[in-house]
Amino acid sequence: MGGTGPVLALVGATGAVGSVMVDIINGRPEVPWGEIRLIASARSAGKRITVRGQELTVQALAPEVFDGVDVAMFDVPDEVSAQWAPIAAARGAVAVDNSGAFRMDPDVPLVVPEVNADAVADRPRGIIANPNCTTLSMMAALGALHREFGLRELVVASYQAASGAGQSGIDRLYAELAAVAGKDLGVRGGDVREALAAAGLGQADSPFPAPLALNVVPWAGSVKDDGWSSEELKVRNESRKILGIPDLKVSATCVRVPVVTTHSLSVHAVFDREVTVAQAHAVFAAQPSVVLVDDPAQGRFPTPADVVGGDPTYVGRVRQALDFPNTLDFFVCGDNLRKGAALNTYEIAEQVVAAR
């Protein structure tokens, strides 16, 4: 970084996604940036983080930090983005935002570079949105299939990791695991709530609405109309917008599982045209950001433990539905902190400067 290239700002540099973002920037063979600024809340200001061999001091969020910035990536809560992304844009930066604040705004493109890279150019508010991590975990695979076969319907069930709820989700899962492990809990798995209470882990202190260790929790996000969760509606509405299929039929059920990082989804996808497993395998093999892991007889299918830390979307268990025409069932795993958040945001930022 020599001062001649564009200036990148990372807002939320000290959070769970922000720290993965720093890893991604450090791991790139080269970057286009002349300068990188790390920004966080006043509480984290002054921290020193090494970026591409240079020790940078985290600056407190303030309007002036955006002066001279070309691209500002935001990994902060919705309400912080809602306030600050427009300030960054007003100061001349393109804001790439990973919150839910702007995703469904018709004047804000929602971008997955493999699917709709061109959309970055049409940004009347100076803001580009990064999709929700659950939606993102399947988009590279679904976008590739949609181009070939025409997607019509989606039924999705998720297996979402604790880190989707940020650092507090990760900390809580570890604390719960420590409270239940090493105990003789019998064939039933004991009373998990009792074990957590005995360890001082009150449910009210958890970012999750039920115990996560030795459990699955069929809820993520906030309460929306008619029993739907915000997370489930995001999967539906964001998939429609990214893929450009306004009438895509979607039913999603979002479930949290005791995995630290990497979201998985079971996908039932109906297409306009017939699709075989061999055709789907060929489509995935031709998509650089998708890795096919699909040979159950050899124990080969994607699992979070095997794909975490990787950039691609991993796809396996591809089957032609036995009773539904033009339909595939498959399973995807994607690191929700990388492609699901930091990586896709960074890829959008790169796309913005490449398109200048």
Next chain:
Amino acid sequence: MGGTGPVLALVGATGAVGSVMVDIINGRPEVPWGEIRLIASARSAGKRITVRGQELTVQALAPEVFDGVDVAMFDVPDEVSAQWAPIAAARGAVAVDNSGAFRMDPDVPLVVPEVNADAVADRPRGIIANPNCTTLSMMAALGALHREFGLRELVVASYQAASGAGQSGIDRLYAELAAVAGKDLGVRGGDVREALAAAGLGQADSPFPAPLALNVVPWAGSVKDDGWSSEELKVRNESRKILGIPDLKVSATCVRVPVVTTHSLSVHAVFDREVTVAQAHAVFAAQPSVVLVDDPAQGRFPTPADVVGGDPTYVGRVRQALDFPNTLDFFVCGDNLRKGAALNTYEIAEQVVAAR
């Protein structure tokens, strides 16, 4: 038990399901049996187990143990049932079998008492089959909906507990949890395979094809044609047989999760007739073996940790699909060792003697 009632035999009395079966028999307010015999492999013979206040000695499996037996419940591997259930039947017992050996035999009824109790009477081979635990976990709920609205299509994703793989599955999950808990595994969750190997937990020694702690595994059962697992085909074929809908359209994806006991399923069900959430709630409320837990705003939905050890099927997250007509999305949890195995088997045995 006074010697005047019918004789019940429990084959596989010392296994994970067998021990739950003993709990169920001990927990009944009254039982119709004049005598109960506990049977297991020669290795477990001689063990003493208390049943309804009486200490019984486990007998080794042999043809003679079935003499005088009215109902013999089998909770043993497929190949043991395949050999021994016909022997029990030849000696005059009605064999109620919880293995996969006979479920799809057209001369063997496959029974869930709430759905098709009358089927117990038509048993030309003297054998009645108990369904697979994953299928069973949703049958009471689906059977009730089918009677009212006419089931046509099912898309199912499972969250299956370790105990579905028996005691070795339970032991493995506990051992894996102990190996990963209390470590600083970071935002990625560390390298689970490495942690297990360091603890001496080789993958080849596991009943699961991948790590289960801090992971989900999209595989259960054996490899069948075209990428399907035996477990997924059981969900399809057994649902059709139990519900009496030979052309029911089914796609299932079966996934193991790090829960000790209680299977969960995300269900997308399409009906012949329109169905609202209020109508579905009314149907569930009228079904004694279904408990409705459905108020997300109050944090009320079923989770394995809250329902394990219970007899009913717990249903929540009931939503009318936004984009599919006549369609409900919902989430069910059922204790796979109780209703999913021991309880339903025992209910069939009771049905057999009640129908005499």
